Amino acid sequence: xxxxxxxxxxxxxAGRKGFIPFVSAGDPNxxxxxEIVLALADLGADIIELGVPFSDPMADGPTIQASSMRxxxxxxxxxxxxxxxxxxxxxxxxxxxxxxYLNPLHRYGLERLARHAAAAGIDGVLVTDxxxxxxxxxxxxxxxxxxxxxxxxxxTTSDERLAKIAANASxxxxxxxxxxxxxxxxxxxxxxxxxxxxxxxxxxxxVAVGFGISTRQQIEEVWEYADAAVVGSAIVAEIERxxxxxxxxxxxxxxxxxxxxxxxxxxxxx
Amino acid sequence: xxxxxxxERGYWGEFGGRFVxxxxxxxxxxxxxxxxxxxxxxxFNREFNYYLRDFAGRPTPLYFxxxxxxxxxxxxxxxxxxxxxxxxxxxINNAIGQILLARRMGKTRIxxxxxxxxxxxxxxxxxxxxxxxxxxxxxxxxxxxxxLNVFRMRMLGAEVRGVxxxxxxxxxxxxxxxxxxxTNVSNTYYLLGSALGPHPYPLMVRDFQSVIGRExxxxxxxxxxxxxxxxxxxxxxxxxxxxxxxxxLEDNVxxxxxxAGGSGDELGMHAARFAAGGHIxxxxxxxxxxxxxxxxxxxxxxSISAGLDYASIxxxxxxxxxxxxxxxxxxxxxxxxxxxxxxxxxxxxIPALETAHGIAHAIRIAPTxxxxxxxxVNLSGRGDKDLMSVAEYENGRAER
Ligand SMILES: Cc1ncc(COP(=O)(O)O)c(C=O)c1O
Numbered sequence: 001x002x003x004x005x006x007x008x009x010x011x012x013x014a015g016r017k018g019f020i021p022f023v024s025a026g027d028p029n030x031x032x033x034x035e036i037v038l039a040l041a042d043l044g045a046d047i048i049e050l051g052v053p054f055s056d057p058m059a060d061g062p063t064i065q066a067s068s069m070r071x072x073x074x075x076x077x078x079x080x081x082x083x084x085x086x087x088x089x090x091x092x093x094x095x096x097x098x099x100x101y102l103n104p105l106h107r108y109g110l111e112r113l114a115r116h117a118a119a120a121g122i123d124g125v126l127v128t129d130x131x132x133x134x135x136x137x138x139x140x141x142x143x144x145x146x147x148x149x150x151x152x153x154x155x156t157t158s159d160e161r162l163a164k165i166a167a168n169a170s171x172x173x174x175x176x177x178x179x180x181x182x183x184x185x186x187x188x189x190x191x192x193x194x195x196x197x198x199x200x201x202x203x204x205x206x207v208a209v210g211f212g213i214s215t216r217q218q219i220e221e222v223w224e225y226a227d228a229a230v231v232g233s234a235i236v237a238e239i240e241r242x243x244x245x246x247x248x249x250x251x252x253x254x255x256x257x258x259x260x261x262x263x264x265x266x267x268x269x270x
Numbered sequence: 271x272x273x274x275x276x277x278e279r280g281y282w283g284e285f286g287g288r289f290v291x292x293x294x295x296x297x298x299x300x301x302x303x304x305x306x307x308x309x310x311x312x313x314f315n316r317e318f319n320y321y322l323r324d325f326a327g328r329p330t331p332l333y334f335x336x337x338x339x340x341x342x343x344x345x346x347x348x349x350x351x352x353x354x355x356x357x358x359x360x361x362i363n364n365a366i367g368q369i370l371l372a373r374r375m376g377k378t379r380i381x382x383x384x385x386x387x388x389x390x391x392x393x394x395x396x397x398x399x400x401x402x403x404x405x406x407x408x409x410x411x412x413x414x415x416x417x418l419n420v421f422r423m424r425m426l427g428a429e430v431r432g433v434x435x436x437x438x439x440x441x442x443x444x445x446x447x448x449x450x451x452x453t454n455v456s457n458t459y460y461l462l463g464s465a466l467g468p469h470p471y472p473l474m475v476r477d478f479q480s481v482i483g484r485e486x487x488x489x490x491x492x493x494x495x496x497x498x499x500x501x502x503x504x505x506x507x508x509x510x511x512x513x514x515x516x517x518x519l520e521d522n523v524x525x526x527x528x529x530a531g532g533s534g535d536e537l538g539m540h541a542a543r544f545a546a547g548g549h550i551x552x553x554x555x556x557x558x559x560x561x562x563x564x565x566x567x568x569x570x571x572x573s574i575s576a577g578l579d580y581a582s583i584x585x586x587x588x589x590x591x592x593x594x595x596x597x598x599x600x601x602x603x604x605x606x607x608x609x610x611x612x613x614x615x616x617x618x619x620i621p622a623l624e625t626a627h628g629i630a631h632a633i634r635i636a637p638t639x640x641x642x643x644x645x646x647v648n649l650s651g652r653g654d655k656d657l658m659s660v661a662e663y664e665n666g667r668a669e670r
Binding site: 054056057058059060061065072078079102103105106107108130131133134152153154155156158161176180181 | 279287288289290291292293294295296297435436441444445448449452453454455456549550551552553554555560562564565566567568
């Protein structure tokens with residue numbers, strides 16, 4: 001069992017739901033970014049999603065676009081993200097999923113990526129713009145190296161497609177809560193619950209819900225019907241606000257702690 | 271099936287496909303089904319041809335550029351006059367085709383990107399004609415250099431939204447259009463303006479633009495009793511070029527696409543995707559050549575013409591190059607500028623700066639060809655929109 005599968009098994013047997021924070025790797029710089037994810041792990045993050053910065057993040061709203069640009073301005077490349085993951089892995093067992101657009105992975109070489117990611121202790125890769133039909137090659141290369149290709153499903157995904165995606169999926173399914181780009185919202189759309197319910201007909205894999213989740217209340221709502229909640233833009237926005245104030249990892253620790261007090265408690269038990 | 275048709279996933283060889291967020295798969299499936307249901311539908315094609323003729327002013331003339339030919343002393347140059355269509359560029363052909371499709375699909379809100387503003391104007395025009403809400407995304411750098419077209423779009427009732435991200439040009443306008451579409455999938459139709467993007471756009475745009483080559487082929491045959499030796503067209507995303515080339519692909523006719531050579535060979539100074547720095551990659555829904563750095567980040571581009579200033583190229587062009595069917599060359603800012611002036615002064619036709627890249631290449635090769643040789647250059651658009659840019663460029667050069 002890889003780290004993602006054992007994490008969900010552990011959550012399941014503890015009767016808990018998962019918390020999955022997202023940050024853009026290398027924002028505001030690689031060292032601080034590493035400290036941030038270590039703080040998130042320490043707070044009780046169940047899986048960490050690390051965004052690979054890309055020049056043209058067409059599925060992202062302004063918050064994650066800006067964080068991607070901050071990382072790129074520092075020259076952060078895929079190999080740096082892999083190295084950052086390796087350093088993280090020296091200190092933590094929390095699973096890591098890379099969240100990327102296809103082009104930087106393609107340029108790096110998919111086979112090389114799969115090998116290097118496995119060696120660095122990365123557990124899965126989610127490719128925003130590689131839908132099922134286009135993901136066969138990267139999926140088999142990742143699996144051959146013991147990694148999961150995390151698949152996205154959306155409210156617009158038909159049942160027929162859900163069945164196909166579920167059949168090719170591993171790790172967990174990432175359900176996009178609503179039609180749209182990434183970005184914090186104060187409410188989670190009801191389409192998310194409906195989507196998770198539909199997906200259960202086709203798979204026993206855990207389902208995480210993301211896009212727009214930014215409050216403790218929203219996380220609790222998602223936990224009612226899904227296995228994990230992903231929080232991205234809200235944390236990334238807090239990183240952006242913290243940069244001029246300094247001591248970003250501590251500020252993120254406080255912010256995420258307030259977003260998720262139970263998780264903070266759960267974290268100290270580990 | 272012809273080797274010039276993509277497979278059912280939208281691939282020409284290894285190029286094309288559909289690389290989009292999952293949310294867009296369903297609307298793209300809907301679009302593909304909608305388009306294929308109409309592609310050979312008689313009633314739809316009758317309607318399309320009616321608007322091409324009576325609204326856009328087709329067929330456009332195939333004009334013999336007599337003075338330019340004489341001056342160059344080589345191959346005879348013919349101009350396919352897309353600049354004479356309503357709104358002044360080939361972009362109207364595709365805009366009409368897609369708006370008729372959007373109406374049949376029951377969409378009420380139209381969005382589009384634009385670079386030079388010609389596609390934005392064409393889209394705003396057909397939206398005005400059919401009374402549909404219209405939002406145009408345009409990079410703020412392009413808004414600056416194509417101001418006249420911004421006024422035209424607003425006059426036509428469109429909302430022009432400036433895009434301030436990235437290089438503030440065509441690529442960034444496409445990103446923003448995709449973000450709008452993914453957010454408003456249910457009522458919104460994305461009217462993409464070039465032979466780019468996820469399947470079925472490259473195919474559909476090519477189909478709607480292929481009227482250019484069908485007419486030109488017929489006109490040339492009627493006039494000369496033979497086929498031309500060569501075709502030349504500028505290539506941004508690739509719609510005017512593939513529109514001219516498509517009807518000739520099975521013929522023994524040489525074809526040359528001309529990219530923007532910009533102001534230098536270094537990455538960032540040009541938009542020649544097939545030159546150094548261009549690698550196969552994935553951008554904005556399709557797999558094709560992409561100007562990028564070693565880390566897979568999309569490179570900044572530069573061209574004197576907003577419409578060619580784009581880091582990727584339509585997938586069918588990458589395929590036609592890979593099988594050796596079409597050659598690609600580039601023309602620099604300076605050469606395009608010189609060609610712009612040359613065609614204006616010699617033929618009384620002011621071309622768009624995009625088009626001037628094709629003219630520049632024709633000027634370069636015509637003298638090397640025999641006098642019996644013939645070529646058709648796609649005069650993709652008129653240059654009124656560019657007069658300010660050209661004046662700026664001229665001043666800039668005077669200062670250097
Ligand atoms: C007159 C004209 N020609 C050419 C182009 C380049 O586009 P494409 O390569 O799709 O023909 C444009 C784009 O704006 C244009 O306005």
